[in-house]
Amino acid sequence: MIIFIAILIGCVLGAIIGINAPIIPYTYSTYLAIAIISALDTVFGGIRSVINKNFDFKIFITGFFGNAILSILLTILGEKLNVDIYLAAIVVYVGRMFTNLGIIRRYYLDKWSQKFEQKKQEKVKEAKEPVKDEKPTAD
Numbered sequence: 001m002i003i004f005i006a007i008l009i010g011c012v013l014g015a016i017i018g019i020n021a022p023i024i025p026y027t028y029s030t031y032l033a034i035a036i037i038s039a040l041d042t043v044f045g046g047i048r049s050v051i052n053k054n055f056d057f058k059i060f061i062t063g064f065f066g067n068a069i070l071s072i073l074l075t076i077l078g079e080k081l082n083v084d085i086y087l088a089a090i091v092v093y094v095g096r097m098f099t100n101l102g103i104i105r106r107y108y109l110d111k112w113s114q115k116f117e118q119k120k121q122e123k124v125k126e127a128k129e130p131v132k133d134e135k136p137t138a139d
Helices: 002-020 026-051 057-081 086-128
Strands: none
Touching: 002 026, 026 057, 026 086, 057 086
């Protein structure tokens, strides 16, 4: 739950900063885009690892910055070679994001379904229990 609050706060702060931030020049937009995609991939991977109960903060931070730096370096190399190498990184990162998002979605859908089924079983159990008559008895 705390992760979703952190994500919500990050989105709100990002929107506020984005409104007041200067426009990024076109020459740097490719670098920024690939860095954002790699960072989002790491965030979805972190949420997935929390769900799988094997989250490690050191791995998350090194993956966050390592993936962003590697993808930016690939973009620089691609520009020097006049080849769009960054497209390969985008395909990989976006594919992993959709995979992680699918796992996260299925986890919460299963959790919601189990909760719904549990409530349904409790209602059935309550309905099957005999109701005690509270008729006044003559003593």
